[in-house]
Amino acid sequence: MAIIEAHGLKKQFKSGKTVVDALCGINLSVAEGGIIGLLGPNGAGKTTLLRILTTLLQPDAGTAQIVGQPIDTGSAAIRRRIGYVSQQGGAEAAATGRENVLLQARLHGLSAAEAKQRVSELLVGFELESIADRVVQTYSGGQRRRLDLAMGMVHRPVLLFLDEPAVGLDPQSRARLWDEVRSLHRGGTSVVITTHYLDEADALCDRVAIIDHGQIIVEDSPAGLKRTLAGDVVRLGIRVDELEQARTLFTNQAFVRDISCEDEHLRLVVEQGETALPQILQLVNDHGLSLQTITLDRPSLDDVFLHYTGRSLRDA
Amino acid sequence: MKVLRETMIIGLHSLRVALRNPLTIIVGLLQPITWMLLFAPLLKNLPTTTSFSATTAINIFTPGMLVMLAPITSLFSGIGLVTELRGGVLDRLRVTPASRLAIILGKAGRDLVVLLLQGLILVLIAWMMGLQIYPLGILVAFVLLLIVGLLMVSCSYAFALTLRDENAVASISNVLLLPLLLLSGLILPLELAPGWMKTLAALNPLAYTVAAMRALFVGEFNDVAIIQGFAVTAGLALLALFWATRSFRRSFA
Ligand SMILES: Nc1ncnc2c1ncn2[C@@H]1O[C@H](COP(=O)(O)OP(=O)(O)OP(=O)(O)O)[C@@H](O)[C@H]1O
Ligand SMILES: [Mg+2]
Numbered sequence: 001m002a003i004i005e006a007h008g009l010k011k012q013f014k015s016g017k018t019v020v021d022a023l024c025g026i027n028l029s030v031a032e033g034g035i036i037g038l039l040g041p042n043g044a045g046k047t048t049l050l051r052i053l054t055t056l057l058q059p060d061a062g063t064a065q066i067v068g069q070p071i072d073t074g075s076a077a078i079r080r081r082i083g084y085v086s087q088q089g090g091a092e093a094a095a096t097g098r099e100n101v102l103l104q105a106r107l108h109g110l111s112a113a114e115a116k117q118r119v120s121e122l123l124v125g126f127e128l129e130s131i132a133d134r135v136v137q138t139y140s141g142g143q144r145r146r147l148d149l150a151m152g153m154v155h156r157p158v159l160l161f162l163d164e165p166a167v168g169l170d171p172q173s174r175a176r177l178w179d180e181v182r183s184l185h186r187g188g189t190s191v192v193i194t195t196h197y198l199d200e201a202d203a204l205c206d207r208v209a210i211i212d213h214g215q216i217i218v219e220d221s222p223a224g225l226k227r228t229l230a231g232d233v234v235r236l237g238i239r240v241d242e243l244e245q246a247r248t249l250f251t252n253q254a255f256v257r258d259i260s261c262e263d264e265h266l267r268l269v270v271e272q273g274e275t276a277l278p279q280i281l282q283l284v285n286d287h288g289l290s291l292q293t294i295t296l297d298r299p300s301l302d303d304v305f306l307h308y309t310g311r312s313l314r315d316a
Numbered sequence: 317m318k319v320l321r322e323t324m325i326i327g328l329h330s331l332r333v334a335l336r337n338p339l340t341i342i343v344g345l346l347q348p349i350t351w352m353l354l355f356a357p358l359l360k361n362l363p364t365t366t367s368f369s370a371t372t373a374i375n376i377f378t379p380g381m382l383v384m385l386a387p388i389t390s391l392f393s394g395i396g397l398v399t400e401l402r403g404g405v406l407d408r409l410r411v412t413p414a415s416r417l418a419i420i421l422g423k424a425g426r427d428l429v430v431l432l433l434q435g436l437i438l439v440l441i442a443w444m445m446g447l448q449i450y451p452l453g454i455l456v457a458f459v460l461l462l463i464v465g466l467l468m469v470s471c472s473y474a475f476a477l478t479l480r481d482e483n484a485v486a487s488i489s490n491v492l493l494l495p496l497l498l499l500s501g502l503i504l505p506l507e508l509a510p511g512w513m514k515t516l517a518a519l520n521p522l523a524y525t526v527a528a529m530r531a532l533f534v535g536e537f538n539d540v541a542i543i544q545g546f547a548v549t550a551g552l553a554l555l556a557l558f559w560a561t562r563s564f565r566r567s568f569a
Contacts, residue, residue, distance in 0.1 A: 073565070074565075079411060079413040084408075086407055088403065090405050090407055091403075092403075094333050094336070095333045104408070104412065106325045107326070108412050109413070
């Protein structure tokens with residue numbers, strides 16, 4: 001069953017005379033237990049989509065079902081089961097970290113004792129224990145972000161929305177965040193995560209949707225996305241006098257999509273690198289070619305992103 | 317039941333946070349206290365053509381200052397709410413299943429407790445300046461203070477949620493407040509006013525609040541102004557609360 005099922009979501013913002021089409025008909029389906037990454041440049045509509053799916057914002061058009069319930073800005077049934085860590089956080093600066101998380105727990109219906117227990121557990125998990133009783137005003141950016149995450153997970157939601165959770169986190173904290181998300185996932189939580197970090201989408205998500213100008217341009221598994229783009233690239237270092245012979249040989253192979261010469265290298269584009277390599281080696285052997293080097297390059301998500309949006313995420 | 321529980325949770329949390337900073341209470345008190353110290357003494361020597369007499373001057377002046385606390389405190393609350401809106405704090409509360417009414421009521425509850433503490437300090441100062449105490453009157457006056465506080469805080473929240481800008485909230489409050497206060501007989505009783513001003517004041521809800529408060533402070537418990545004051549203030553407070561909750565529900569669509 002799908003935990004998110006959205007059809008034709010549209011949202012327009014008017015500020016003064018200018019009109020912004022933030023979402024122009026989003027269709028999205030997320031399977032229960034999945035982790036989906038929303039990848040898109042600034043202003044693509046990621047936050048707007050999340051705010052609609054978390055019942056905070058009313059779409060102009062379209063329908064969506066979250067955890068089996070139709071979205072509606074009045075729906076407590078959805079709110080009980082989802083968690084949301086917004087892009088800007090939402091910790092109260094004048095309250096301590098512990099007070100912030102406790103309040104969130106209590107409003108989600110945990111009893112005082114349950115809340116206390118769960119909150120200390122989370123504070124330890126996010127390594128906030130030593131600063132938990134300081135007011136949030138005094139936190140560093142990354143400490144604050146970790147607190148936001150703790151607040152979003154305190155009630156063990158069935159579906160968790162994370163809007164750029166890793167911004168401002170050092171590599172160690174990011175790794176811990178990933179661990180936390182994975183362990184939630186193992187426990188059956190579905191996760192929607194927006195990110196600008198390709199490695200994050202790659203490492204964490206089983207589906208990635210690329211969103212630009214308020215539309216989902218493509219949606220697939222990270223590996224699938226990379227495959228549909230161009231396939232993998234295998235470079236063979238071959239003696240110059242054997243280059244032509246090799247070229248003829250590989251041109252006739254079914255698994256080779258494209259072939260070209262680069263200096264002393266033969267560049268093959270193949271469907272799937274890991275199955276192509278043994279075949280290539282076999283052929284080289286059978287025909288007595290002298291192979292000097294062999295490399296396999298897979299397209300990165302950045303290449304995919306560039307391909308679909310015409311922009312590189314690294315410049316974004 | 318659920319609304320009550322959530323209101324308590326939010327209220328107690330907000331109160332604990334607010335009281336951590338004693339400035340919360342003191343800042344709002346500064347203006348009324350200044351009036352008490354630097355203006356009230358003038359009243360003693362007022363000609364006896366008015367209802368002022370040396371003994372009751374402070375009893376007539378204090379209730380006005382008490383009412384004045386309400387808009388001052390609520391102004392800060394409205395500005396604070398805009399800050400929370402910007403920082404995503406409200407979104408984070410809204411994404412919980414907590415009732416929207418409870419969120420507003422809980423925050424307003426904190427402001428009312430602060431108001432209550434400020435009122436107590438003010439009355440204490442007045443007492444040291446010679447206020448004659450009518451215990452029953454003061455008790456009921458504090459109930460009225462809470463009601464007018466709810467009215468002001470709710471209005472301030474509604475402004476905050478509609479305008480979403482600290483400066484705009486501050487400006488509109490200031491523009492509205494001065495005439496509202498001057499036309500309420502808060503500093504001097506309206507019996508000194510010319511006819512046209514009295515007519516205008518009759519349209520000002522705060523005038524009824526002040527009149528009731530004053531009757532309570534001078535021990536005239538049979539005065540019909542008390543009932544009128546309660547009715548007008550409480551009626552409007554409920555409307556304002558409805559308005560604020562509605563703005564809270566809608567302001568994000
Ligand atoms: N309240 C608003 N009023 C007017 N325009 C808005 C509002 N909220 C968002 N927008 C516009 O809608 C578009 C989508 O914004 P959104 O915040 O969803 O982008 P995003 O994908 O989250 O970007 P980022 O990566 O920078 O967080 C942007 O052009 C933004 O300027
Ligand atoms: Mg965003």
